[in-house]
Amino acid sequence: MGIVQRQGLRNTIIAYIGLGLGFVNTVLVLPNLLAADQIGLTRVLVSVATIYAQLAAFGFASTGIRFFPYFRDKAAGHQGFLPLLLGVPLLGFAVMTVAYVLARPVLLAQYERDAALLNPYYFWGAILALFVLFYSLQDAYLKALYQTAFSSFVQDILLRILTVIAALLFALGYLSFHGFVLAFIGSYGLATLLLTLYVVRLGEWHWRPRRAALTVVPAREVLSFSGFVILSSLSGSIIGSIDSLMVGSGISLAATGIYTTAFFISTALTIPARSLNKIAFPLLAEYWKAQELPRMADFYRRTTRLNTVVGCWLALGIGLNLDFIYSLMRPEFAAGTTVVLLLLAGRLFDNITGVNGLILVTSPRYRFDLVFNVSLAAATVLLNLLLIPLYGLTGAALATLLAMTSINVARTWFVWRAYGLQPFxxxxxxxxxxxxxxxxxxxxxxxxxxxxxxxxxxxxxxxxxxxxxxxxxxxxxxxxxxxxxxxxxxxx
Known part of the structure; x- marks a missing residue:
């Protein structure tokens, strides 16, 4: 637990500073400087870019972490690992960009009520997706190197500071709303550049391709794993993003602004687990390589226990004080109160069930994770289609709660049944x-x-x-x- 505690502590400190900045952004700044539909626009752009980037990446972010232990050799440039990690997703991005351009009429038709607001930024979504893609790949590389604190700083602190600055410049009249959106997208570009410079500074920017990259691990095995991971990660993005996208298309961008504000308030529960997972993923891959199941079992229970302790405290602290939190915003945002409570319940259950997903996706039976994720993604879409027309914002949150609960029950049971590992x-x-x-x-x-x-x-x-x-x-x-x-x- 030593390396996990050190890296996890650093990431947690950074994450909670970021949470404070995020609270300032979401509660004090953006809802008071931007209209709900303007906030909704930025959230839709980020959701679209995330799914876009994951399709382009072809699962190589998770694949890189999974197989990096076999490539690890700094003196040999890690056998050409980095060019392989970046090269295949770049080809995927080219293909996805063609599809994105051709799909423009269909996608914009889903947001007919707000087409005038969304239309000018459609192609900027592709630029944002490129930044998200490069950031996620380099973040994965740093995870594999056990260097996660800086990427946490960039994601959780710097991006939020840049957003606050852009919003203030907009409110003071130095930027138009169009300028604000471009500054918002540009902040992701700066984050990507900084991660690149950090990798260079670590002496890990091994950019020359090597034939060895195709032989260290059989290419067929890598591509097979990537094919499963892309569907699995895409399913995870659908679960995490489809609600805000469907709220925007089914209700309005203003409703998306209210929903995503509530969504952020609930994300306080994800920070301890997310900070831990950055180092847990490569560590679990090492455990599987060495077949150290007893150490994995101990890690599983310890992390679950700690996540439960922190998660319960945060869930209660937020839930008991929602009236104060919403008093800091415009009254229209208080419509998300029930949404917060439902999302808190889902995230708390996710904390309590531990790192089951990471254990499964790094295990020899990783293919089963695909079955769970694809089935759940389909169920999430169907639940949103059913519940949003009936209950509006509350329906979207209820769909997310049911989705998160279902996948964790399924994964926890499977890991216990397959490997005798359970976190309780x-x-x-x-x-x-x-x-x-x-x-x-x-x-x-x-x-x-x-x-x-x-x-x-x-x-x-x-x-x-x-x-x-x-x-x-x-x-x-x-x-x-x-x-x-x-x-x-x-x-x-």
Whole structure:
């Protein structure tokens, strides 16, 4: 756990600084400087670019992490790994760009209500997709090298700072809305450039192709894995992005702005797991290579326990104080309150079930992950088609909750059945019981005239009761050990 703790801690610190900046962006800046449909436009562009880039990448980001242990040899330029990692997706991008241009009338027809706003930026979506593609590939390369902190900084902090600057320049009249959108897209280009320079600085920019890249691992095996991964990752993007796209086409871009704002509020729960997963992915690949299943089992349970502890605390802290959070925005955004609660439930369940997806996708039976993801992606689309017309924004959130719950149940069961690995012990129900007690104590705090004061008191009560009961019950050894270290340093 040493390397995981060091990298995970750095990534978590960066991620939470980024979360603070994201809160400023999403709650204080963008909803007060941009109209809901303008926010919706940027979210639709990002969602389209993400799916576009993943199709172009042909699964090579995950493939690179999966097979890099076999290429690792810095003296030999990692056997030409980097040119292979970048070259195939570039060919894929060329093919996807032709399809994207030809599909323009069909795609714009889905947003007939907001065509006038979306149409001028259609082709800029291809530029954004190119930036997203290069960023994701280099981020994957850095993950394989166990160098994840800088990419976390760029993604979680720098991009958000640049967005705030662009929004402020727009509000002050220095930029038109068109200029804001171009600055927003340009920030992704700058992020990609910085990652490239960082790889160069590490001495890992081995750009010369080598024939060895095609022989270290049989090309057929690499392409076979990539074919499965692209469908799996695309399914994941559909699950993560299709709701905002379908809200935009089924309701309006303004509704997308409200929905994605609520979506971001719930993403606080993903940060601990996302920070950990950056280092967990290559580590699990190494475990499979060495067939160290006992170490993998221990890692699975420890990470699940920690994700559950942090996830419960964050879910309760956000859910109990939504009235304060929405008081900081324009009143129209409060329509996303129920959306936040449903998404929090889905993300908490995802935390509780641990790194099941990463274990499966790095295992010899990775093909089964495709079955789960494709089936779930299809179900997600169908659920959105059914529930958005019936319940609007709430229907989209409910579809996401059902999707996230289903895939985690399926994956957890399969990993347990196939490899005898499961993340639960008696400590998980104990942590959940502690969370319920702490949540009830904070809920019983009476509201006062100030929403800020109410939020502050509830947060103090929640944290005090939750932390105190975790220490008293010794439900999580890692928490108890951390508390002992703090006491020793403070000498009390």
């Amino acid at each position: 012990d008696f400590r998980i129900p104990l942590v959940l019981g502690v969370a319920v007690a702490a949540g009830a104590a904070a809920w019983l705090v009476p509201a006062v005239h100030s929403l800020f004061t109410t939020m502050l008191v509830r947060a103090i009560v929640l944290t005090g009761v939750y932390g105190g009961l975790l220490l008293l019950t010794r439900a999580v050894p890692e928490v108890s050990n951390l508390w002992q270290q703090v006491r020793q340093r403070l000498r009390f």
